[in-house]
Amino acid sequence: MEKKDKLRERVEKLLLILNKGLIGKEKIIKLGMLSVLSGENLILIGPPGTAKSEISRRFNRIFKEESYFEYLLTKFTTPEEIFGPLSIHKLQEDKFERNTGGYIPTSRIVFLDEIFKANSSILNTLLTIINEKVFHNGVKREKVPLISLIGASNEIPIGNDELTALYDRFLIRGTVGYVSDEEIELLLETVDSEMIIPEELKFSVEELGEIREKSGEVKVSDNIRKAIKDIRTEYNRTFYDEKSEIISDRKLVKIMKLIRISAYINGRNGVDFSDLLLLSDCLWNDVKNVEKVAKIVLDTVRRNITRQN
Numbered sequence: 001m002e003k004k005d006k007l008r009e010r011v012e013k014l015l016l017i018l019n020k021g022l023i024g025k026e027k028i029i030k031l032g033m034l035s036v037l038s039g040e041n042l043i044l045i046g047p048p049g050t051a052k053s054e055i056s057r058r059f060n061r062i063f064k065e066e067s068y069f070e071y072l073l074t075k076f077t078t079p080e081e082i083f084g085p086l087s088i089h090k091l092q093e094d095k096f097e098r099n100t101g102g103y104i105p106t107s108r109i110v111f112l113d114e115i116f117k118a119n120s121s122i123l124n125t126l127l128t129i130i131n132e133k134v135f136h137n138g139v140k141r142e143k144v145p146l147i148s149l150i151g152a153s154n155e156i157p158i159g160n161d162e163l164t165a166l167y168d169r170f171l172i173r174g175t176v177g178y179v180s181d182e183e184i185e186l187l188l189e190t191v192d193s194e195m196i197i198p199e200e201l202k203f204s205v206e207e208l209g210e211i212r213e214k215s216g217e218v219k220v221s222d223n224i225r226k227a228i229k230d231i232r233t234e235y236n237r238t239f240y241d242e243k244s245e246i247i248s249d250r251k252l253v254k255i256m257k258l259i260r261i262s263a264y265i266n267g268r269n270g271v272d273f274s275d276l277l278l279l280s281d282c283l284w285n286d287v288k289n290v291e292k293v294a295k296i297v298l299d300t301v302r303r304n305i306t307r308q309n
Helices: 003-018 026-038 052-060 079-083 088-092 120-132 161-168 181-188 205-215 222-238 249-265 273-281 287-308
Strands: 042-045 068-072 109-113 134-137 140-143 148-153 172-175
Touching: 003 026, 003 249, 026 042, 026 052, 026 148, 026 172, 026 205, 026 249, 052 068, 052 109, 052 148, 068 079, 079 120, 120 134, 120 161, 172 273, 205 249, 222 249, 222 273, 222 287, 249 273, 273 287
Parallel strands: 042 148, 042 172, 068 109, 109 148
Antiparallel strands: 134 140
16 A cells, blocks of 8 residues: 555544544544644634534644643733743743743644634734744744644634734634534434544654655646636635635645645645635635635636536
């Protein structure tokens, strides 16, 4: 079995384990897996009690060396609570440094519930960590091992310029809700049991680096590039009057990396049209436009497939 086939089989087994005991969360688990393997951030939009924190904790467990931090933010949350307390010893030496062990600056997977309630003092530091993978600890610039930040919120910051920059750093967006009427019986039959991930399925940080490096060799054909261009054109036409809906250049660059990793994980040497369906989970900003964006992506992909054939 080729290495890429083994990777696909490994991911498929992990997805089955990660979904254990969760009802109706298959798509979110897939998006979360992709966000972690690609080193991108995931935002989950939905009401309380929809397993957002449980989903995040599970992704930490796919690593050989677990390193996880989670916190519920409020407007009163202080930097000490998520970046670590000030070092008394260092203060005695007239140095302003934090003890960051066990907090965000030393964690690989981070879950922040109600992330858009972050105040300015926290927001600016979070942006630096996300953008540069660096934490300014006093006068020192410390490298941050962050792989993926998973945020959750009941609402999105439409119209709030200060929070828009943070929101834009979440390439992958997912909506989570309560189980449907058709699934309620499955939920009632759910029995709590420990989720056990075999060691041979877990990833090391080095393996993640290899996946990202090898995915750079995945080819993107002219037909795929044309389809992406068409999706962007149709998106801009549809949302011409909506200031909240915009595709930044940064997002397009990240999308190209994402679809290459998607193809690589699925054992392909080139991106195909099925990978482009991921754009439905990347492009929308306002929740009310989720279905509209999905239709744009699906219809455009179908037209390009027909044109190619």
